[in-house]
Amino acid sequence: MDSPTGSGAGTGSRAAPRHASGRSAGHRGRALAVSAGAGVAVAAALALGGCTSGQSAATSTVQKVSANTIIHRKLVIETGKMDGKPGWPRFTPGGFTAPAGATIVLTIVNYDDGTAPLPPASPWGQVWGGDATFGEVTGGTELVNGTKVNEISNQLVSHTFEIPALLVNIPIPAASSSSNPVTVTYTFRVNKSGTFLWICAAPCGSGSAGMGGAMGANGWMRGYVHIT
Numbered sequence: 001m002d003s004p005t006g007s008g009a010g011t012g013s014r015a016a017p018r019h020a021s022g023r024s025a026g027h028r029g030r031a032l033a034v035s036a037g038a039g040v041a042v043a044a045a046l047a048l049g050g051c052t053s054g055q056s057a058a059t060s061t062v063q064k065v066s067a068n069t070i071i072h073r074k075l076v077i078e079t080g081k082m083d084g085k086p087g088w089p090r091f092t093p094g095g096f097t098a099p100a101g102a103t104i105v106l107t108i109v110n111y112d113d114g115t116a117p118l119p120p121a122s123p124w125g126q127v128w129g130g131d132a133t134f135g136e137v138t139g140g141t142e143l144v145n146g147t148k149v150n151e152i153s154n155q156l157v158s159h160t161f162e163i164p165a166l167l168v169n170i171p172i173p174a175a176s177s178s179s180n181p182v183t184v185t186y187t188f189r190v191n192k193s194g195t196f197l198w199i200c201a202a203p204c205g206s207g208s209a210g211m212g213g214a215m216g217a218n219g220w221m222r223g224y225v226h227i228t
C-alpha cells in the first residue's frame with residue numbers, strides 16, 4: 001500500500017462512517033472487521049486513491065457517463081417465508097450493475113416486517129453518503145416512503161445495504177406488515193469502476209447472534225455491486 005495519498009493515515013477515517021465522528025472506537029473496530037471481507041476492494045480503492053484513470057483491478061473497461069444519466073435499479077427484500085427458506089431473508093436480485101458517474105436511483109422494497117436491532121451505539125442505523133474526501137461517491141440521499149431520513153433508529157432497523165469500500169450504508173426499516181412493504185430510495189453516484197462487496201450489517205441471520213445463515217451467503221445478505 002504505497003499510495004501517494006497516504007493510505008496508512010487514511011485507513012482509519014475510511015473505515016468509519018462520515019456521520020459517526022462521536023462513535024466509540026469499539027464500533028469503528030467492528031466496521032474494520034466487517035470491511036475486511038472486502039479486503040481486495042478496499043485495497044484497490046486505497047491504491048487508486050490518487051489515480052484518475054477510473055480503473056480498478058476488477059475491470060478492464062470504463063464507461064464514463066455524466067450525472068445526467070439516471071440509472072434506476074431495484075432490489076426486493078423477501079422474507080424467508082417468501083423465498084422458500086425459512087429464517088433466510090434475502091435481497092433479490094443479489095446485486096446490480098451501473099455505469100461509473102451516473103446518478104443511480106436505487107429502490108429497495110422491503111417485505112420483511114421483522115427487525116434485526118443494532119446495538120445502541122452502532123453506526124449502521126445511519127445513512128452514509130460515501131466518502132466526500134476521496135470523491136469516489138457523491139450524493140447518498142435516502143428516502144423512506146418518500147420522506148428524507150438521515151438515520152433509522154437502531155432498534156427499528158430490519159436490514160442494511162452497506163458497501164464498505166465505498167462508505168455507503170442504507171439502513172432499512174421493517175415493513176409495517178408482510179403485505180405492506182416499505183420502500184427505500186437511495187440516490188448516489190460512484191465515480192470509479194470496480195466490483196464492490198455489499199453486505200447487510202443488521203444481525204438478521206440465524207444463530208444466537210443473528211450472524212449465521214443468510215448473513216454469510218452471497219445472493220442472500222451479501223453480494224456484489226458492479227460499477228462499469
Ligand SMILES: [Cu+2]
Pocket residue numbers: 089116158159160200201202203204205221
Ligand atoms: Cu439483513
